[in-house]
Every structure is written in C-alpha cells, then in structure tokens.
Amino acid sequence: MEIFSIIKEATKGSQIQNMILGPGIIFCGRRKTMRRCSSWIPTGMIFCATVLTLSACASAVDFTLSPEGLMALDYNYYPDLTAQVVERKRSGTGVEFSILYQGNSDDDGSLFSVCCLMGGEKRMAGADISLYDAFALQFELVSVNGLSSPDTAGPLIVGAVINHSEDGGWAYNPQVLDFDSVYHPTVATSRTPTTADTISTIGIVANIPSPWWPPPEINPWPESGALVKLLIEPVPGAVPIPEPTSVILLGIGLLAATRRRRKSAA
Numbered sequence: 001m002e003i004f005s006i007i008k009e010a011t012k013g014s015q016i017q018n019m020i021l022g023p024g025i026i027f028c029g030r031r032k033t034m035r036r037c038s039s040w041i042p043t044g045m046i047f048c049a050t051v052l053t054l055s056a057c058a059s060a061v062d063f064t065l066s067p068e069g070l071m072a073l074d075y076n077y078y079p080d081l082t083a084q085v086v087e088r089k090r091s092g093t094g095v096e097f098s099i100l101y102q103g104n105s106d107d108d109g110s111l112f113s114v115c116c117l118m119g120g121e122k123r124m125a126g127a128d129i130s131l132y133d134a135f136a137l138q139f140e141l142v143s144v145n146g147l148s149s150p151d152t153a154g155p156l157i158v159g160a161v162i163n164h165s166e167d168g169g170w171a172y173n174p175q176v177l178d179f180d181s182v183y184h185p186t187v188a189t190s191r192t193p194t195t196a197d198t199i200s201t202i203g204i205v206a207n208i209p210s211p212w213w214p215p216p217e218i219n220p221w222p223e224s225g226a227l228v229k230l231l232i233e234p235v236p237g238a239v240p241i242p243e244p245t246s247v248i249l250l251g252i253g254l255l256a257a258t259r260r261r262r263k264s265a266a
Contacts, residue, residue, distance in 0.1 A: 060133040062191065064238035065202070070095040073203045075120030077112035083206075085113050086227075094233030096142065097204075101228065104208050104221040114161055114170075114203025127241060130197040135162040136238050137204065140187045141177040142229040145222075150180040154220030156228065157207045160190040163200040170201040189235055206230060 067090055076084065087098040102108040115124045129135075137160040144153040159172030173192045178184035206228070208221045234240050 061131060062134045062136045062235065062238040063129060063132040063241050064136050064234040065232075066234060066240040066242040067093070067095050068242045069115075069124060069240070070232055072115050072121070072123045073113045074123075075114050075116055075118065075203075077114050077116065077118070077201070077203070078110070080107070081110050081112070082108045083111040085111070091231055092233070094138070094231055097206075097230045097232060099206055099228045099230060101208060101221075101225045103225045104223055108225060109208030109221065111206045112161065112203065113206075114201050115199075116201040116203070118201075124199055124202055124241065127199045128197065129194065129199055129241070132194070132239065134191050134193045135160050135202065136189055136191040136235040138187065138189045138233045138235050139175060139177060139204075139206075140231040140233070141179065142231050144179075144226050144228050146227075148179055148186075150178075152179055153222065153226060154178070155184055155209065156230075157205070157209050158188070158190060158230070159205045160192050161201060161203045161205050162192050162194045163196050163202070164192070164194045166196050166198070168200050172205050174205075191235075204232060 071088055071090075073085075073088075082102040084100055085097055086100045087096075089096050089098075097113070099111055101111075114120075115122065117125045139158040141156055142148070155176045155178040157174050158177055159174045161170055161172045163169060164171035171192050171194070173190045175188035175190045176184040177186055177188055179186060
C-alpha cells in the first residue's frame with residue numbers, strides 16, 4: 001500500500017514531544033503532523049495552541065497503575081463512541097484489554113477508558129497524586145483479530161490519560177504501536193506530566209488514526225472494525241497506585257511525610 005509506506009516514512013524516527021495543543025491535550029510535536037493529529041480528538045475541536053515542551057528532570061517521580069488500578073478503568077469517557085472494552089484480564093504484571101472497534105472512522109475507532117468523577121465506580125477518583133510529576137503506563141500491541149503480522153492492520157495510537165492540573169482538563173502523551181517494527185514498536189511507554197494534586201480523570205486512550213488515510217478504501221484498518229488485544233503494564237521504577245482503599249496507600253502517606261515536592265505552575 002504505497003500511501004501507507006509514504007506516511008510511515010514521513011513519521012519514521014520522529015520523537016513524540018510533550019506538547020499541549022489545546023485544553024488538556026498533550027500531542028505529538030512535529031508541526032507537519034499537528035493538523036492531522038488534531039483530528040484524532042473525538043470532540044473535533046482544537047483551540048488556540050500554546051506549545052510547551054516539558055522535559056523530565058532527574059529528580060522527577062512518576063506514578064503508574066497497579067493491575068488493580070488498571071482493572072478499575074470502568075468508564076467510557078465518550079459514551080457516544082462505539083469502541084468498547086469487552087474483556088479485561090490479568091496477564092503477567094499487567095492487564096490485557098480486549099477492545100472491540102466497530103469500524104475505522106473517528107466515531108468507531110476511538111476509545112477513552114478511564115476512572116473519573118463523571119461516572120463509573122470512581123474507585124481512584126480523588127486519590128492524592130501531589131507527590132508525583134507524571135503518570136506513566138507501558139503498552140504492548142498483542143494482536144488484531146488474533147493475528148500479529150505486519151500487514152494485519154495500521155498503527156494504533158495509545159496513551160496514558162491523566163488530568164494535567166486541578167482544573168480537571170485531561171491530557172495524554174501519544175505513542176504509536178505497530179506490528180511493522182521497522183517504523184514503530186509493538187511496545188511503548190506513555191508518560192504524561194501533571195501538576196494536579198488529586199485524580200479527577202485517569203486511564204487510557206487507544207485510537208485508530210483514520211484521518212491519516214482520508215480515502216476510506218485505503219485505510220489499513222478493516223472497515224468492518226477489529227478486535228484488538230492490548231497489554232497494559234505498570235512502568236518499572238514508577239510508584240504503583242492501587243485503589244485508594246488499599247493499605248498500600250499508607251506507604252504513600254509515609255512518603256508524603258518525608259518529601260513534599262514543590263510543583264511548578266502549568
């Protein structure tokens with residue numbers, strides 16, 4: 001598929017930057033792809049953009065989700081979108097998500113699975129994250145319709161979603177997964193900076209980037225949709241956050257007593 005190869009070549013070797021392009025959206029930093037990337041947002045609206053490059057300093061402390069926390073991502077942030085998590089199961093150190101996409105359009109190919117104040121059981125909403133600089137998760141593309149060959153489907157955009165400040169706006173640092181390892185890896189870590197003190201929205205995004213291929217007939221994802229298996233794991237070295245009722249949070253309390261970081265304004 002020639003256009004597929006051309007687009008892959010254009011993005012090969014590019015680094016995902018931590019850049020804010022709108023209200024709570026951390027997106028890829030290449031100017032050539034910003035307009036295209038902005039189309040992935042289901043709201044279809046990107047407001048005036050102020051670009052901020054955020055670098056992780058050596059003293060940064062990240063947090064991640066334990067398997068219990070991953071199992072608690074029970075709310076579809078955009079209920080009008082058709083993609084849904086049909087199964088979550090423990091696998092190794094993480095959780096394997098089976099995601100059913102009804103098609104390859106924006107409405108059918110976008111998933112935002114979160115725990116938040118807006119709905120669901122809200123088991124992690126309100127948890128204290130004031131000690132941390134960023135939220136990180138590791139993603140692995142396992143299979144698409146039971147297959148894992150390079151020509152199975154196109155790339156998948158994933159990211160760790162967190163409210164980036166106390167105003168409630170959420171953000172994610174997008175990563176590209178693909179079975180064609182020449183261009184994109186099957187495993188990647190998404191690290192999203194935050195200055196929030198408590199969790200209002202936390203979870204994952206997993207989107208089929210259909211705007212990259214405007215003519216539907218050359219979209220490398222099946223028009224009829226796909227069943228994607230995605231393994232999501234805690235990031236080694238980051239502090240795992242379980243449900244707030246867990247006794248492990250006592251350890252976080254002890255950490256808070258000995259180290260209160262200063263947060264810089266967003």
